[in-house]
Amino acid sequence: MMRAPTFRYHAPKSVAEAAKILREEGPTAKPLAGGTDLVPNLKRRHQTPSVLVSLRRLDELRAVTSGGELTLGAGLNLSAVTRTGELGPARRALTIAASKVATPHIRNSATLGGNLCLDTRCNYYNQNYEWRQAIDFCKKAPGPDGTAKQEVTVGTCWVAPSSPRCWAVSSSDTAPALIALGAEVTLVSAEGERRIPLHELYHDDGMAYLTKKHDELLTAVHLPALGEGWKSTYWKLRRRGSFDFPVLGVGAAFRFEGDVVAEARVTLGAVASYPVSVPTDELLGKPLSDEAIEAFAAGAARPAKPLDNTDYHLSWRKRMCTAYIAGALKELRGDPPGLLARTAARLPIAAS
Ligand SMILES: Cc1cc2nc3c(=O)[nH]c(=O)nc-3n(C[C@H](O)[C@H](O)[C@H](O)COP(=O)(O)OP(=O)(O)OC[C@H]3O[C@@H](n4cnc5c(N)ncnc54)[C@H](O)[C@@H]3O)c2cc1C
Numbered sequence: 001m002m003r004a005p006t007f008r009y010h011a012p013k014s015v016a017e018a019a020k021i022l023r024e025e026g027p028t029a030k031p032l033a034g035g036t037d038l039v040p041n042l043k044r045r046h047q048t049p050s051v052l053v054s055l056r057r058l059d060e061l062r063a064v065t066s067g068g069e070l071t072l073g074a075g076l077n078l079s080a081v082t083r084t085g086e087l088g089p090a091r092r093a094l095t096i097a098a099s100k101v102a103t104p105h106i107r108n109s110a111t112l113g114g115n116l117c118l119d120t121r122c123n124y125y126n127q128n129y130e131w132r133q134a135i136d137f138c139k140k141a142p143g144p145d146g147t148a149k150q151e152v153t154v155g156t157c158w159v160a161p162s163s164p165r166c167w168a169v170s171s172s173d174t175a176p177a178l179i180a181l182g183a184e185v186t187l188v189s190a191e192g193e194r195r196i197p198l199h200e201l202y203h204d205d206g207m208a209y210l211t212k213k214h215d216e217l218l219t220a221v222h223l224p225a226l227g228e229g230w231k232s233t234y235w236k237l238r239r240r241g242s243f244d245f246p247v248l249g250v251g252a253a254f255r256f257e258g259d260v261v262a263e264a265r266v267t268l269g270a271v272a273s274y275p276v277s278v279p280t281d282e283l284l285g286k287p288l289s290d291e292a293i294e295a296f297a298a299g300a301a302r303p304a305k306p307l308d309n310t311d312y313h314l315s316w317r318k319r320m321c322t323a324y325i326a327g328a329l330k331e332l333r334g335d336p337p338g339l340l341a342r343t344a345a346r347l348p349i350a351a352s
């Protein structure tokens with residue numbers, strides 16, 4: 001049995017108290033939400049915080065407020081997010097993404113904030129301590145003394161040995177969906193609070209993947225009002241439809257005037273160390289014809305640089321980017337999604 005290392009535990013009753021503890025305890029303290037990512041990571045010694053600050057008793061993190069915009073508390077579990085009626089059909093991308101995270105059991109504990117702060121993933125990292133010890137660890141993983149090598153560029157990257165950086169993959173399902181929906185987040189520390197566009201929460205770096213400071217809590221996710229003509233969706237590629245992490249996620253939100261595209265946002269997940277938003281100018285001011293979709297999908301897949309550190313053959317994953325982007329857009333224009341997904345999944349597994 002794998003056991004978690006020793007830690008001290010706080011269970012504050014307010015966000016202000018939690019922020020104060022995080023400030024006083026310093027960088028070796030970590031927030032604990034549902035624990036569905038952090039606890040396995042503790043057991044495998046990916047992280048060894050000396051202090052855990054539980055967010056379970058913070059009722060304020062489970063609030064839902066709607067007016068012009070919709071605000072979801074970061075402590076809502078993902079099952080609750082899928083049941084949030086205020087999301088409505090225009091923000092369906094979030095409902096789909098949340099409903100495709102892990103299993104129903106895990107979604108009952110896993111929170112929205114934890115999903116947005118999810119650790120980046122890599123085949124050489126998401127292994128137990130002994131497995132990683134056998135390959136002499138890597139840049140991102142803790143060394144034998146339990147000290148994360150995150151501050152210094154030492155150790156090998158087994159995915160790209162000559163690379164000075166870590167390429168672990170951003171694997172959150174809700175992040176690409178929420179970025180496509182134009183979400184912002186509130187971060188609270190003992191010093192005060194700030195609100196930033198969600199895409200600014202992420203760095204293109206497998207180790208320092210979040211821009212938030214160690215003592216900042218993510219407290220809320222804000223979704224802008226989406227008026228008439230908005231539609232959104234989320235497409236997820238994974239080996240087992242029942243609970244695997246994404247090896248590709250496509251979040252797309254479009255505003256149509258009639259059949260003409262007036263606004264468009266597309267964000268890819270699990271293709272880099274951060275959620276990648278792609279320019280959509282070429283789609284604006286015209287209907288989504290087959291030709292327009294195919295040309296856009298081929299270009300939009302270009303920034304996706306799958307490496308050999310997640311599931312599936314990387315050249316097939318690259319081909320699936322094009323297929324899934326096209327599938328998501330065809331769904332938004334009204335094509336039947338079931339048929340599209342089946343067609344995409346039949347692409348041959350061959351290097352292109
Ligand atoms: C079998 C299995 C399958 C999974 N499949 C998927 C999947 O398909 N898609 C997917 O996206 N995830 C998946 N996960 C990962 C995980 O369950 C989810 O990402 C979940 O939403 C994480 O939320 P949590 O509340 O459990 O976070 P925790 O594990 O509590 O925390 C995760 C990280 O976020 C930090 N954190 C949490 N809340 C806050 C906050 N409010 N402010 C600041 N920092 C915070 C923690 O310190 C920690 O670093 C899977 C996990 C398992 C075990």
Ligand code: SF4
Binds near residue numbers: 125138139156159
């Ligand atoms: S990408 Fe390289 S450094 Fe990062 S976790 Fe994987 S092997 Fe380690």
